[in-house]
Amino acid sequence: MITWIRKSSGILGMNSRNLSYIRPHNLKKAKHLADDKLRSKTRLRKCGLPVPELIAKITSWEELDNFDFSTLPNSFVLKPNLGLGGEGILVVYGKKKMRNAWIKADRSVVSEDDLKDHIRNILDGSFSRTHTPDIAFFEERIKLSKVFKPYSYKGIPDVRVIVYNNVPVMAMLRLSTKESEGKANLQQGGIGCGIDMATGTTTTALQGKTKMIEYLPGTRLPLSGIKIPYWKEILGMAIKAQKVSGIGFLGADISIDRDHGPVFLELNVRPGLSIQVANTEGLLKRLQRVEGLKVKSVEHGVRLAQNLFGGEIEEEIEELSGKKIIGTVEKIKLIGKDEIEKEVEAKIDTGAYSTSIDTDLAKELGFESVVNEFSKIDLSEYNIKPENEKKIKKDFMDKYGKEIEGLEDVGVIFSSSGSSIRPMIKLKFIMDKEEVSTKVNIINRKNLKYPIIIGKKDLKKFLIEIK
């Protein structure tokens, strides 16, 4: 029992969510703003956050009678303003030719009369939180982004981000399924994928309330490793929304439109707790970690989120393989003759066998004499062909090896830009805190972007991530 309580200490339960987080941090005013979709839409837009375009709104029966349905576009979303948990939302994807009728995701047809009926129910308050009269509005339908196409069943996936004290603490990607009838709502059988906060890559996944899954139901598509585009922007938008709404414990719902990128969907003052199961991690310990932090800016908040609650995937791989993960371009520190140090950006090139550095850079690192001496040698006597490589190396080193101080070897390079003999020197470099001692060849790279490329011979301690 005691170990049970200890194990559960990092989990946020309903009682503690309500009493310790919603009550003190989401004041009445902020709650009203979040519940009023039209008002939060205007507020968010004013502060520069992209929201779905409003097409029209209907506030009374008279307005409904006078509304011209033929002005509606082919696809739109009809929503109750004070609607709760996705209730009363109607989405149409296309319009019938010649008459005012639209097609829903399940191919059923919605006539003008059906729409009017639905709107009357909305106006009457059937979907509002307290059953008080409501407003109906039409807004632009978000278009499915390519990244999510294979994962989506009829609905548009969205990202839920929990923001506390201006730091995004946890996030999940919500996917709609057949069971959830196109709604990305976990309670209705949707899928929630936990997200690594540093990289925006999905980790573990949950369907419904308690079922952990690895693959998209009915397919062999893994639900982990989905890389969410615009990740930093999404985190930034969530923080901004907290600033402008004054909701201290916020669930921000952000979707990605095919054409416009991230779009802010909804502010949520009572974010659900299943996000913890999707991430298989407790929210309480994360909330406690950011409590009282001084967050200076939106960027600072994003950075904190990435540093505090991410990196697990990378660390895991690094731990497993004992190798460092690097990108295709890395800042490295070169250590040349007499411990001369220089920091440069290096291109990681697995297509090359050995590392090449630019002539000028070699000179700066104390190898000026090698470069100069080498340039005096007439290389035309050598017949550069793969089968001659060994012979050339031996002849050359016998002839000049003792003469030129610092010349370790020569490299015979056959590349697409022509074959050449290059001088090689001994060099050390430090990349991602790993020190590598090696021999590198010198070549003129003046017109190339990076003064050094690291070849695969020197990359044994690393894994390369292509971004």
Added chain:
Amino acid sequence: MNSSFIAFATHYGVPLETITLILMLPVVVMIIAFFRQVIGIKAFGIYTPALIIFAFLGIKSGSGSFWGGIKYGTAIFVSVIIIGTLARIFLRQFRLLYLPRVATVISIVALSTLVILIIGGIFQRTGLASVSIFPILIMITLVEKFVAVQIEKGSKSAIILSAETLIISIVGYSVASWGRLIESLQNYPWVVFIAIGITVLLGKWTGLRLSEYFRFKEIMKNDYLDQKK
């Protein structure tokens, strides 16, 4: 031996039965709060289960036995919900607005209950008919809550919540019919402040609910693995 407070109140014409029921209310709502905050059984809020518990108590005093309360109470509860659901499905085709729709459902349930009572009478099953009418009326109006939940959260949630409401009601009814408790409330009315005190403490309880240990079991498993590592 009744306390001097009770003696004082009864002396001025407040019936003992009334005093006991009123003092029982804080205990009943404490039980409902306990179920919600500590065990995690939601039911239809606090109002509906409390009313049903008192309806059960009313049926008990009508039928004269503890089991009569449970038997007839549950029977009425279940039939009200079944008829309510059928009525709602039947009315769907007419596309009524919310309030008139619920009102129609309640009317159908009321008339059906009357039919059930008459049929019971024909077959000499007068136990149900002898139940006083107010508990039955309370149960009939409960259908509003049920229909509202059905519309908002779907039939599955509505059925789960009804079952939870029934469980809480039976437990609450059993406690409220417990002779020892009734005696203590009559002899030491201040006992009620203990119940209020517990309720206030429940309002400050931020621990996990029992049901949440099941809901979050995957996270706990994960944490356990982390610790081992």
